[in-house]
Amino acid sequence: MVGQGSVNHNSRAFNAKNTDPERSHLNITYCHENIKTVFHELFDEALKRYNDKQTRADRKIEDYYEKIRSSKQEKPFHEIILQVGNKDDMSAEGEDGQLAAAVLDEYMRGFQERNPRLRVFSAHLHMDEATPHLHIDFVPFTTGSKRGLDTRVSLKQALAAQGFKGGTRGDTEWSQWVRSEKEQLAAVMERHGIEWEDKGTHDKHLSVLDFKKEQRAKEIAELDAVKAKKQGQVEQQERRLKELAPAVRNMEQLAAQFSDDPDRILPEPGPLESAKSYREKKAKPLLAKIVKVLRSLYRAYVELKGKYERLQGDYGRAREGNERLSDRLQEVKLENKALRGTVADFERVKRVFGPEEVERAVEDAKRREAAEKEQKKAKRKFSRGAR
Structure with a gap:
């Protein structure tokens, strides 16, 4: 999972309601450094080099940590949370919980060596919650940058320097790195x-609102693709109809020509030619050819006309389907806009009350929901037993 990061919660500067203080002594602290101190360590020299080059005072950076903290492009640090199993099969209070802790401990001890561009400043293994889990907070940095500080905060470039080159939108540096770390954890397991x-469900940890927003975005992309495909089918049907229309008209003209007055198409009799000879040698063969051609033309005409009518039906259905897709696409875009507004409201609540307080409130709500669910399950079991 990927979290917002709460160093005070991880270090147990305060105890949330979902923790058991009597088991907090079992927690392991691998490191717990002040992030501002880490920023000085990583970036002070680069900051001085950058400021020395500036000829305008307003372009100098006084506090690099504060600059990144208020940035919309980068975050001061990132946090990942790792857990093996769940409270049912890896309870922190049982032997299996100790096994999970051993796995996470071994994984953690190789993390910094594997990730030299992710400077870990806070890492904690928690044994005082339902399931053992590991919080790792790190500052991603890159060196040799041509833009801004030559050593600066950058998750994308830090991962790229470790060999994770992003490709498509769904195969970024981050997603490649996450897969690699999962494989490392799997090897320890x-x-x-x-x-x-x-189970293929851990590519990204999302809140319910973020998940819905992402699903709507996927649905919009899928609908756009289907709409484009349907539009292509409509255009293809239009082209085929245009190609067939002249052929149908030509068939009608040919049929009309060969249905003309026999006096106008029969050859004149030769000098001294008897009626019998004319009929047997000229009239009958010509009429036989005409009948054969007419039958052939009629069959082709009927076939083309049927194909033309079927294509007209397909074209109508394709247009109708395309219109329905356009309506659904508009509905989904409106839903996505509403979800973005809800997410923005949630972020405002976090800024007003603080992420820790909101986190505690969310955890309380989840526990109440879980308790209510268990109560309902117990009532159903009791009702079945009574019958």
């Missing part, structure tokens, strides 16, 4: 006799 059941 295997050494401890645990098989990884890849």
Whole structure:
């Protein structure tokens, strides 16, 4: 999972309601440094080089940490959360929980060496919640930059320097790195006799609102693709109709020509030619040819006319389907706009009340919902037993 990051929560500067303080002594703190101190360590020299080059005072950076903290492009740090199993099969209070902790501990001890461009400043293994899990907070940085500070904060460039080159939108540096770290964790699990059941559901940890927003965006993209395909089918049907129309008209003209007055198409008799000879040698063969051609033309005409009518039907259905897709696409875009507004409101609540307070409120709500669900389940079991 990817979290917003709450160093105070991770270090147990305060205890949330979902923690058991009596088990907090079992937690492991791998490191807990002040992030501003880490920023000085990583960027002070680069900041001085940058400021020395500036000829205008307003372009100098006084506090690099504050600049990044208020930036819309980068974050001061990132946090990942790792967990093996869940409270049912890896409870922190049982032997399996100790096994999960051993796996996470081994994984953590190789993390910084594997990721030299992700400077870990806070890392904690929690054993005082339902399931053992690991919080790792790090500052991603790149060196040799041609823009801004030569050593600066950049998640994309930090991962690229570690060999993760982004490709398509769905295969970014981040997604490649996440897959690689999952494989590292899976290898540690295997050494401890645990098989990884890849359910394909952990590509990104999203809040419910973010998940819905992402699903709507996917649906819009899919509808756009289907609409484009349908539009292509409509255009193809239009082209085929235009191509067939002249052929149908030509068939009608030919049929009309060969249905003309026989006196106008029969050859004149020769000098001294008898009626019998004329009929047998000229009239009958010509009429036989005409009949054969007419039958052939009629069959082709009927076939082309049927194909023309079928194409007209397909064209009508394609246009109708395309119109329905346009309506659905507009509905989904409106839903997505509403979801973006809801997410923005949620972010405002977090800024007003603070992320820790909102996090506690969300956790309280989840626990109440879980308790209500268990109560309903117990009532259903009781009702079935009574019958």
